[in-house]
Amino acid sequence: MRSALDNPFSPGSDTVPDIWAGRTEQLSDWRDVIRPRRLAGLPERGRTVLGEPGLGKSSLVRRIAQEAAATGDWVTPQLRIPSGADPLKLVASAILRLADEAGLPSSREKRIAETLARVQAVAASGISLTLHKKDGPEPYTVLSGLLVEVGRAAIVRGNVALIHIDEVQNITDESALSQLLIALGDALTHEESVTVPGGARLNRSLPLAVYLTGLPDFEDMAGARKGATFARRFKTTTLTALDDDDIEAALQVFVLSGWEVPDGNGGVGRIRMEPDAAAAVVELCRGEPFLFQLAGERAWYAGTGDTITREHVLNGWRTARSEAIAHVERILARLPKRESEFVQAMAELPAHERSLTRIAKKAGYVKATDAGPTSQRLDTVRGIIGRGTLYTFRHRAVEAYLTGSWPNLD
Ligand SMILES: Nc1ncnc2c1ncn2[C@@H]1O[C@H](COP(=O)(O)OP(=O)(O)OP(=O)(O)O)[C@@H](O)[C@H]1O
Ligand SMILES: [Mg+2]
Structure with missing residues (x-):
């Protein structure tokens, strides 16, 4: 039986979670x-x-x-x-x-x-x-x-x-x-x-x-x-996003042996997670530690049985959506105007067209080099993007929010 008292996921701040990933x-x-x-x-x-x-x-x-x-x-x-x-x-x-x-x-x-x-x-x-x-x-x-x-x-x-x-x-x-x-x-x-x-x-x-x-x-x-x-x-x-592999590894204990909880009769029960439920958590949280804990917490609450199913993860996530959005919006809202415009412009281009020249043009810069300091800060100071011949998002929740239907599932 899953109860609130045994839920090992802890979205919030400053906690050292029981389910630790990477780093x-x-x-x-x-x-x-x-x-x-x-x-x-x-x-x-x-x-x-x-x-x-x-x-x-x-x-x-x-x-x-x-x-x-x-x-x-x-x-x-x-x-x-x-x-x-x-x-x-x-x-x-x-x-x-x-x-x-x-x-x-x-x-x-x-x-x-x-x-x-x-x-x-x-x-x-x-x-x-x-x-x-x-x-x-x-x-x-x-x-x-x-x-x-x-x-x-x-x-x-x-x-x-x-x-x-x-x-x-x-x-x-x-x-x-x-x-x-x-x-x-x-x-x-x-x-x-x-x-x-x-x-x-x-x-x-x-x-x-x-x-x-x-x-x-x-x-x-x-x-x-x-x-x-x-x-x-x-x-x-x-710090940047966690690797999917690390999140998958953190959930492995659920998938392989199950997470130990008191069974209510003085013994020990185990809460398992179906492999495709774990995969759904990995996919939804986009490497964000906070969203990882949030997705896990909600999946735990979405059912009572000994097995967390993919359905539980998806149903749980529906209740987490507004919090997930607020989390990413807070990150974007903190960006100075130029940086915010840069990531918006970047997100509007298809991935294979994200060169500095194109992004700068889209963001309204006269010369690509004028966008240099902004893009440099987004990369080295914030870890939100990565610069190369083509620019990429390192903050994958920001990318998902700006480019697709995430955090909606459909
Ligand atoms: N390595 C990790 N594995 C799993 N969960 C993590 C990990 N690191 C942090 N978390 C979870 O992510 C959430 C946010 O962590 P934390 O409060 O440390 O972030 P922060 O970077 O200090 O944020 P802020 O800038 O708001 O202070 C917490 O719920 C925490 O449990
Ligand atoms: Mg902190």
């Missing part, structure tokens, strides 16, 4: 590159994970953080920056909690007690400390100072401290943004002198890792204008 590259980047390198004292940049709404940025880093916590690392919760809020306060409080976990408050060292007191002041007053400061260091120096202490404690413990700041595009105060990026960047690039077996001294990086997540707009705020320093200290990944 293997990013997960392995954490497991095989960032964590081992930072543990070994090797330099490794922070990560910025950007992408259009609903592509799974928050879920991805929450999953990485859960995995890290399970292996004994110290992790901050997902620090969501509300629009216009002072990020320094939020981040200072989070680093204080990391310091607690690291046992720093019980240290007898004067240096540490002073650092903690300074960060408490930042947690209370944030960026305004810069404006009203009489003497004493700027907030960013104070924050990176405590991070360095946390990093030193992590060396002793043999673990990593991971910081996740979400919705970074909401940091609108330039000076707060620059202080935050410098504080994190300084801690990441800090070199600690350590004694290795045999007595030699050498420099190592601290076992700290930083993830920033948010909308692609952040790239404009930090990337270009804050310039070279930020770009050298953080590596940016732009």
